[in-house]
Amino acid sequence: MSWSDEWRRIRAIVWKDLTTERRSKSGLNAVAFMGILVLLLFGFALGPDTSALRAAAAGAMWLAILFSGVLAFNRSYQLELDGGALESLLLYPGSRKAIYLGKLIANLVFVLIVEAIVIPAALVLYQVALPPGWPAMVGVTVLGTVGFVTLGTFYSAMSSRSRAREVLLPLLLFPMLIPVLLAAVESSSALLAGDPMSEAGAWVRLLSAFDIIFLVASVMAFEYVIEV
Amino acid sequence: MWLGVGAFALLAAMQAWAISISVPDRDMGHLQKIMYVHVPAAWSMMIAYFIVAIASLRYLWKGKESDDLLAAAAAEAGALMTGLLLVLGMIWAKPTWGIWWTWDARLTSSAVLFFIYVGYLVLRAFVDDPDRRAQWSATVGLLGALNVPIVYMSVRWWRTLHQPQSNPGTLDPNYTLGLRVNAIALVIILIWFIRHRYETAKMERVADQLHEQLVLSGRGGINA
Numbered sequence: 001m002s003w004s005d006e007w008r009r010i011r012a013i014v015w016k017d018l019t020t021e022r023r024s025k026s027g028l029n030a031v032a033f034m035g036i037l038v039l040l041l042f043g044f045a046l047g048p049d050t051s052a053l054r055a056a057a058a059g060a061m062w063l064a065i066l067f068s069g070v071l072a073f074n075r076s077y078q079l080e081l082d083g084g085a086l087e088s089l090l091l092y093p094g095s096r097k098a099i100y101l102g103k104l105i106a107n108l109v110f111v112l113i114v115e116a117i118v119i120p121a122a123l124v125l126y127q128v129a130l131p132p133g134w135p136a137m138v139g140v141t142v143l144g145t146v147g148f149v150t151l152g153t154f155y156s157a158m159s160s161r162s163r164a165r166e167v168l169l170p171l172l173l174f175p176m177l178i179p180v181l182l183a184a185v186e187s188s189s190a191l192l193a194g195d196p197m198s199e200a201g202a203w204v205r206l207l208s209a210f211d212i213i214f215l216v217a218s219v220m221a222f223e224y225v226i227e228v
Numbered sequence: 229m230w231l232g233v234g235a236f237a238l239l240a241a242m243q244a245w246a247i248s249i250s251v252p253d254r255d256m257g258h259l260q261k262i263m264y265v266h267v268p269a270a271w272s273m274m275i276a277y278f279i280v281a282i283a284s285l286r287y288l289w290k291g292k293e294s295d296d297l298l299a300a301a302a303a304e305a306g307a308l309m310t311g312l313l314l315v316l317g318m319i320w321a322k323p324t325w326g327i328w329w330t331w332d333a334r335l336t337s338s339a340v341l342f343f344i345y346v347g348y349l350v351l352r353a354f355v356d357d358p359d360r361r362a363q364w365s366a367t368v369g370l371l372g373a374l375n376v377p378i379v380y381m382s383v384r385w386w387r388t389l390h391q392p393q394s395n396p397g398t399l400d401p402n403y404t405l406g407l408r409v410n411a412i413a414l415v416i417i418l419i420w421f422i423r424h425r426y427e428t429a430k431m432e433r434v435a436d437q438l439h440e441q442l443v444l445s446g447r448g449g450i451n452a
Contacts, residue, residue, distance in 0.1 A: 154371075158364045162354050171350050172368060175343035178336075179378050210378060217374055221367040224288055 009094050013102025018109060020079060027075055028113060035068035035118035039125050050127055057126035058189035062144070062181055064118055066174075069111050069148060073156035074169055076107055081160065090226065100222040104153045111145055128192055136200070137191045143207045144184030147214060151176050154218040157225050183207040232424070235416035239265075242413060246406040262320045263403070268411035269313040270338075272418040276306030277341070279422070280348075281373035284366040293433070296362035299369050300352060301425035303345050305418055310342040337379040344372040358433070 021027055042060040046052050080086040089099060119141065123130065131137070151173055159169040187203035246261050283299035286292070317335065318328045329335065348368050355361040 151371075155368075158351070158355075158368075162351075163356075164354050168351060168354055171343075172347045175340055175347055176371065176375055178340050179375070206378075213374060213378070214371070217371055221288075221370065224363045224367050227363075 006094060006098050009092075009098040010102045010105065013089075013099060014105045014109070017076065017079075017103065017106035021106075021110060027072065028110065031068045031072050031110075032114050032117040034071060035064045035114055036121050038064035038067050039118065039122050043125055053126045054128055055189075057122060057128045058185050058192055060126065061119060061122040062185050062188070064122065065111070065115055065145075066148065066177065066181065068114060068118065069152060070169055070173065072110055072114070073107060073149075073152040074160045074165055076103055076110075076153070077156055077160035096223045096226050097219050099226065100153065100157075100219060103157075104149060107153050108145065108149045111149055112142070115141060115145065131192055131194050133191050133194065137188060140184060140187045140191060140200070140204060140207070143204065143211060144180055144188075147180035147184075147207065147211045148177060150211065150215050150218055151180075154214075154222065154225070157222065180207065180210050183210065232417065232420035235413050235420060239410060239413040239417065242406060242410045246410075259320060259323060260403070262316050264406055264410040265414065266313060266316040266320065267407060268414040269309045269316065271411055272414050273306050273309040273313060273338075273341070275415065276302045276309055276418060276422070277345070277373060277376060280306060280345070280369045284369035284373070287362060287366040288370070293358070293362065294430075296366065297426055297429040297433070298422070299366065300349075300429060301422045303348050303369065304425055305421040307342060307345040307349060308421070309418065310338060310345070314338060314342060340379050341376060344375060348372060358436075 039060060042056065042063070043053065046056055046060075077086070080089065090096070122128070152169075155172045155176075156169055159165045159172060162168055183203040183206045187200040187207065190200040190203070243261070243264065246264055279302035280299050283295045283302060287295035287299065314335075317338075321330070322328050348365060351368055352361055352365050355364060
């Protein structure tokens, strides 16, 4: 199998998943709505104190993305299972890595679109002014999302095909995500404050290391998860 | 059986010895004795998670059921040791630091490990097909083990309250022997737990297979 063949397969899966999303739109609407709802709930829980809201903005934003993203991951396999399409997908020639990478990219695009709605909402609701280093913020957000979606796509391949899938995915995923959440929140809140201590760099390095390690590990382990 | 009883007896005897003979710590008094189980629990936890990682890797490589059962047994014992570690740490922290829990690096990373392996055990409980359960939990065990050093490193940037690990080198010579013997006792208990759970799991598998055969041959099962 050549690289261009695999790449064609990955693209086909991404295109298929995103087309399904685009035609129904109900998934995206529900997930984005869920994200904004979580932001509102945090806002109510914290109270109307502006400085407290600003201090908590990065954490609340990432938790909103996490909670809403988890809804998306189970859906991505559930759609295949409902139509009995996963078996046919597995029967096609080519490596299983292509299925994983295709699902991963489709989920990544989906979550990034959700973030494009949720993050501006967070900035408005928590009254955070856009810092001068906002292009770096975008980079951190993408890095954090890659780590989050890598593990989410991997674990939902299992949890969506087991009993009690709504419980299982968060139980497996959330503890594993603590380094990525920590690094993303710390670097975002440093950048939102203008990075006065220039500590964002260390967190970004951790985030990149996490992304690379788990991307490689889950690509290699995916065959064992999907074949049974 | 007698190995476990012996290890528990050794642990209990060493506690009695430590409390009666060794001098109270200048700052902590007898509270310091918690260290005799707390620190070995941390070591045993690491040994257990190491076994989970090796057995999971071996399962993915060779596909032998015994490796899967060993990984499960080690994960159970490891989660138990982590629970013990956290509870003892909290009991020690309340009078010493004045709080039950703090978001310190060492504490948080231990709690994360606990939840990763509890998730592993929950996954095993929710999947019925043995092959699927074995393959899935092996990958989860491996990815979880990858997370151990990352969590450990990620928390280095935090301000930290927990003192550096206690080991025979950092201790007053008064306490070294107690710590060493207690560590040996706890590691024996760990090995005994893992072996016990492993044997039980094997017996359960044999019972399942016998039951399956009976049902397939028309004898036994619900129609018996």
